[in-house]
Amino acid sequence: MNSFNFYSPTEFVFGQDTENQSGSLVKKYGGSRVLVHYGSGSAVRSGLLGRVTDSLERAGLTYILLGGVQPNPRDTKIREGIAICKQENIDFILSVGGGSCIDSSKAIALGALYDGDFWDFYGTGKPVERALPIGTVLTIAAAGSEGSGASVVTKEDGMEKRDTGSDLLRPKFSVLNPALMFTLPAYQTACGATDIMAHVFERYFTTTPEVEVTDRLCEAILLTMIKETPRVIEDPCNYDARANIMWAGTVAHNDIVGVGRAQDWNSHGIEHELSGLYDCAHGAGLAVVMPAWMEYVMDTDVMRFAQVAVRVWGCEMDYAHPENTARAGIRAFRTFLHNIGMPINFAELGAKEEDIPLLVEKLGIGDGVRNGFRPLNAEDVTRIYQIAAHASL
């Protein structure tokens, strides 16, 4: 196991009606002039936004609303938020939405206290030194942004998707009410589930030996998702199934299951070019990319793939031919994704094989490699996109 620091100071407030605590929580963490940042109209229509602002009013707080965050959130909207924060002396951002909303709230939070362009921090490794405090009211279990310090946003000019991260961007609190997901369409629910499972797999496929505890914790999240996801697709208002997925989504990405081990984020990187170019859902892109990546890199450590096949997918171990077990596990994953309604190839996603050179170019590997479980050069990535293009059950 590798050395590590783990720090997750977010207060998670989980359960029915917890959004009504938003006001007292903002106050507890020092907010007085609040930017309420939300995504789609559904937060308004469902009455959620009203309950949140009522709660802010009961706590005696001033607030300004900023709606209209899109999936794969854009820099233009973020710049609007930053301008409001500076103009109105905002001292707390309350993000009401999913990963796109929370990720762009984090971008606003760091941009509001920075004189230059917030984009300076994305894809550059430039360390964040200051940021406004943020809180979240989560509406979809997926990105894990409610418990992480990470943020991924898209630059409209060229549709480049880039990320940043800092402990300063970890939410002070996150309100998790599983019932807020009752109205979530099956497709978005499945996209979220895929993202959660991908967050675990990106940690699971490691070159670090002797990581039993985090292996087992990763497997725990995967087993939960395999059981609970079909239940919510079938029965969207199943509170307990939604609740199990919601906590799984947070634990999957606050890194408690991923510490002390090398991680591999190449599937996420390879996918980001798909959702950047086609504006498709990130989870749907992952459903196409991740099993393809697995097939391509499987030989790097067949026994690790066999382990997950047996422990998570319930495959029989083929002791004479572990590669068969490994392959059976990847097949089980792709079948699972198909069964919950996810695309499994380019055609189903709406991507085009002829764009592969462009996708590879945008990823910006050049003559180098992307490090990870298996280092990948431009040719490797091309082949992964090709496997993804043609995948079938």
Added chain:
Amino acid sequence: MNSFNFYSPTEFVFGQDTENQSGSLVKKYGGSRVLVHYGSGSAVRSGLLGRVTDSLERAGLTYILLGGVQPNPRDTKIREGIAICKQENIDFILSVGGGSCIDSSKAIALGALYDGDFWDFYGTGKPVERALPIGTVLTIAAAGSEGSGASVVTKEDGMEKRDTGSDLLRPKFSVLNPALMFTLPAYQTACGATDIMAHVFERYFTTTPEVEVTDRLCEAILLTMIKETPRVIEDPCNYDARANIMWAGTVAHNDIVGVGRAQDWNSHGIEHELSGLYDCAHGAGLAVVMPAWMEYVMDTDVMRFAQVAVRVWGCEMDYAHPENTARAGIRAFRTFLHNIGMPINFAELGAKEEDIPLLVEKLGIGDGVRNGFRPLNAEDVTRIYQIAAHASL
């Protein structure tokens, strides 16, 4: 799943040589005049205490040493620590040791900022309102106190063992260096492992339905302990096995695997009277009590016991007679404890059957019941002690 709040703001600094960061960590969290509170002479002999104080000196901090914490830590030593804090204007407590040391550091931390007797907070539910900040350098994976807000201490007069808890008592940071456990004798290693597993079981046996995610996370910790504990008993200097156990011990008790579900702490309560009366190791007492408790309460939810037997102990499911599977799981647990060198009955622990009435009386149930997975009255507890007294493989 039940509603819950989860808040674990401790910074965990994990790996080789991390104790050399003690000084900078104390400084980061605002300490300037430090009480260094440590347990046995082994911290001195091993050179650990010297490395910690060197680190404090490098950070320019003033410190006072207070050693001699005993297992089942006593109020007299705690009062000594409180007096020093008040006299010397201590503003940070650095606890170098295991659970007993950290638990009594927490008692000192709350007592130092309280005008009355610190014992007012123990076993009474009186809320902690202020406490000095503490940090820890952990020397044994066991109690999980390095990541929790709980504290258990013993009153010498009558040897009463009582607890308190508050988020204010959560350490600001905890330094976890698995190599510090290389010199730990096999018996103490096994006691620690038993305590860790008990912390998980106390959460696992719940009356809350639909808690798949935390069930799976609990099982992950148990599976890790089953694999790694025999390895460190065999090979005490196996860094990776020690590391897996150390992180398992922290995750087992910071409650991320126990949120949203009713928990049962009766085995801990029943054990505390044993270690209170006989001054035996808490883990050893748990090894005697917990399987006995399981046998006694098994009928409350046979399928839950069958689930853990299959998923954790690898038993075959007897679909016609699930109670056989449940029993096989409990037997596997007791055999595991025996194999790592733990006592499994009163004789092996050094306890006496004729003391059972006294143990029950000290537990203070009276005519009431202790709530939990199965509510227990005085007669139930008597029978559990009797099973424990006579247990065999």
